[in-house]
Amino acid sequence: MSEHIVPVRVYATIFLILLVGTALTVWAAFMDFPWRLNTIVALTIATVKATFVVLYFMHVRYSARLVWVIIISALFWMAILFAFTFADYVTRDWLSLQIG
Amino acid sequence: MPFVANEKFMQPIESFEVPAPPKVNYINAQYGLKSWLLTKDHKRIALLYLGSITFFFFIGGIYALMIRLELLTPQGDFLQSATYNKVFTQHGIIMIFFFLIPSIPATLGNFLIPMMIGAKDLAFPRINLLSWYIYLLGGVITIYALLAGGVDTGWTFYTPYSTTFSNSYVVATGLGIFINGFSSILTGLNFIVTIHTMRAPGMTWFRMPLFLWSHYATSLIMILGTPVIAITILLLAFERVAKVGIFNPALGGDPVLFQHLFWFYSHPAVYIMVLPSMGVISELVANFSRKNIFGYSFVAFSSLAIAVFGFLVWGHHLFVTPQSVYAGMIFSFLSFAVAIPSAIKVFNWTATLYKSSISYDTPMLYALGFIGLFTVGGMTGLFLASLAVDVHLSDTYFVVAHFHYIMVGGALMGYLGGLHYWWPKITGRMYPEGWGRFSALVIYVGFNLTFLPQFVAGYLGMPRRYHAYPPEFQVFNVLSTAGASILGFGMLIPAIYFVWSMRYGRHADANPWHLPGLEWRTQSPPPTENFEVTPIVTWDAYEFAPREETEVVGKFRPELERT
C-alpha cells in the first residue's frame, strides 16, 4: 500500500500547536494593536492552525499532487467570490467622491 | 509489442466483427420494477433520468405555450398579470433547474462516460442512483409548490420582492431547487472522480473524446458553483421566515448582495447547460464528417477556459443595479473575454467540416443547426456585455431572445442531436431517419420564427415579463407565437417516433454509424458490464485513418499502466 502512516508523535505535536494557537489568539484579542492588525493577527493564526490540520491531520502533506490542486482551486474560487464582490462594494462611492 | 490481447480493437473498423445479436444486455439482464428503481447500473440510471427529464420538459413546454398564447394579443386577456407572473417564473424554473441543467450530463453523460473511458461503471454507482432520487424529490416538492399556488418572483427570485412582498410559495419552491442542487453536485462529483481514476489502460487525457473534456469542465462548474446558490436559497428562505435578514435594507442590508450571490452560480450555470452540448457537437461534427476534429487540444482547453472564465463575469447581470460602475467595467471586459473560448470551438468545428466527408444524417443536422444558432446567441450576448448598450437592452425581449438562442438553439439542439446519435447504442434500435431529418428542419424553422422577431421587439423596446404590451409590438409577437406552434409540433414528432422505435424500430448492430469511438466497440444495447474485456486503448479519439508508423514513433507514450 502506498499509504504513509503518520506517527502518533506528529499528531500530538500538531495538537499542542493548535492549542497554543488558540490560547494565543484569545490573548491577542485583548491586546489593542494599531490599525487593522487585530484582524490580521487573528486571521493569520487561524490560517496557520487550519494549515496544520490540513497538512497533518488530513494527510495532505503525504498526499498526491491532485489533492493539493483541488484544495488550492477551492480557495482560489472562494477568493474570486470575495474579490469581485468587494470590488463592487469598495468602489461604489468612488464616482460620487469625484463629483462631490 | 505487448498489445496482443488487444488485437480485436486494433482491426480496421470495417472488418470489426459485429458480435452475434445480443442475448443479454443491460435492459433485459433483470426484469421487474425493483431492478430498475434500485439499480446501480449507470445505463439504467441514465434511462430513469431520461424519463423524468422528458416529463419536466413537457411541463415547462406547457408554460411556454401559455406565455405565447397570452402574448398573441397586446391586451392581457388570457391570463391575469399575477397569473402570468407565475407562468413565466415557473417556465424558467422548470426548464433551467429540472430540464437544462441535468439534461445531457444525467442522460447522455451518465450513459456514455464509463463507456467512453472503458470502465464498467461510474466511480460511485449508488451515489449516482441517489442523485436521481434527490432530483425526483426536488421535482416533487417544486411541483407541489406549483400546484399549491405557484411562485411569481421570476426564476431569479430577486429580493426584496421574494423575501418580503411576494405572497407566493417562495420557500417551498426554493426548497425544491435547493434539494435538486444536490443532485447536480453529486453528478459532478461522480464524473470528476471517474474521469480521474477509472480510465482504461492507455486512455490518456488527450486520447479522451471531447465529450469527456466538456463533461469534466461542466462537473467543475457544478462542484464550485452549485453550493453558492444552495446557501443563497437557504438565506433567502430564512429571511422570508424570519421576516428580516441580510438582504433587507431595514437592517442595513443590501438587496444587491442577493444578486451577487445568486448570479455567482447562475451565470456559470448557463455554461453547465451549454458545455455538455458543445461536447456532443464535437462528437457529431468529427464523426459525421469522418474527420479528426481540428485542433483537439484547443477544443479541450477551451472547455476548461469556459469553466474558469464563466465564474468571472456574473456582474454583467447587475449592470443596471447600484453595482459600482468600475466593477461593471471589469465584468464587461471579462464578459467579452469569455466569448473567446466559445468562438475557438466554433472555428475548430468549422475547420473540421472543411474538406471533410459530411453525411447529413439527423444528428449532423442538429449539429449544424447548433453551430449557426449558438453563434447568433453568442454574438448577441456581446451586445449585452457592452455596458452602455445593456442599459438599453436590459430586461427587454432582446435578452430573452439571446438566451433562448443559446439554450434552445444551442443546448437543446445538442441534446436532440446526441439522443439521435446514440439512440441505437442506448436502445439497440434505429429511429426513422426520414422523420428525423424532417423534424430537425421543422424545429429549426419553428425555432427561428419564434425567437428572431424577439430580438427586434426587444431592441425596439418591448420589456420582458409583461403580459400586456403596446400594440406596435404585436406583429413580432404573432410571428413568435406562430413559430412556437411550429416548434412545439416539431418537437412532438421525435417524442412519438422515439417511443415507436423502441418497439418497431430497425435493430441496430454494435456500430451502425461505422465509427472508431470506444462506445461503438461493444454491442447495442451494451451488456451490463459494458465491455466483455477491459479494452487497452492505443488510438486517438477520432482516428478515422490509421496512423502511419512514422507518425506514431516518437509520439507514442508507452505508459500502459493506469494513470
Add this chain to the structure above:
Amino acid sequence: MSHAATEHVHGHPALQHHFENMEQQREAGTLGMWVFLVTEIMFFGGMFLAYSLYRWKYPAAFASASNHLDIWLGAFNTGVLILSSFTMALAVYFTQIGKQRPQVLCLVLTLVLGLTFLGVKGVEYHDKYEDSLIPGQLIPGRPFGPKVLKHGEPEDHHKLDLQEGATLGQVEMFYWIYFAMTGMHALHMIIGAGLLTYLLIFSIKRRFGPEYHSPVEVIGLYWHFVDIVWIFLFPLLYLLGRHVGHVS
C-alpha cells in the same frame, strides 16, 4: 467480517465490482471526499462573504454584538473540537496499524467531544434566546429585542453594550449571520456525529483494518473540515471587538 491479510482471488470482500482493485477504490473514495469538501468550502464561503461584507460596513455594531458572546464558552468549544480532531486522527492511525480497541476508543472519544461541543452550543443558543437576540421573528413569540446598556449603568451580561455608531438593526444583522453560520456548522457536526456512529458500529464489528480503512479516513477528512470551519468562525465571531470598549 474478518479482515484478510492478503487479497483473495476474487478480491477483498469490500472491493466493489466496478473497481479493478482496492487501491483504485481507495483512491476514488479519497478523491470523492475531497471534491465534496470543495463544495462545502464554497457553501460556507457564501456566508463568510456576507459576514465579511457587513463587518466591513458596520464595524462598531459587529464589535458590540461580538462582545456580547461568551468568549470562554467559545474558546472551550474550540479546544474541544481541536481535541476531537486529534482523537479522530488517532482513530485513523489505529485502524491503519490494526489495533481495534484503541481505534474504537478514539472514535468514542471523538463522538463524545463532538456532542460536548453541541451541548455547549445549545447552552449558548439558550442564552441568546433568553436575551431576545434571535433575529427577526424566527421565534414567533420572542422577536429580536435585546435590552441595551444605557450610559452609566453598571455592566450587565444580559444587556447589550452598543458602541458609538452602532444601530440595533446592524447588531441584528450580526446575530443573523452568527446563527446562520454556527447553525449550519452545528448541522454539519450533527451529520458528522451520525457518520461517527456508523463508523463506531462497524469498527466494533471489526469491519475496518489495515487493508480496508478508507471509510474511517474519509469520514476523518470530513470531521477535520468541520473543525477547520470552526477554527475560522471562532475568531471572526467571538474575538472581533475585544480590544475596544467594554468586555462582557
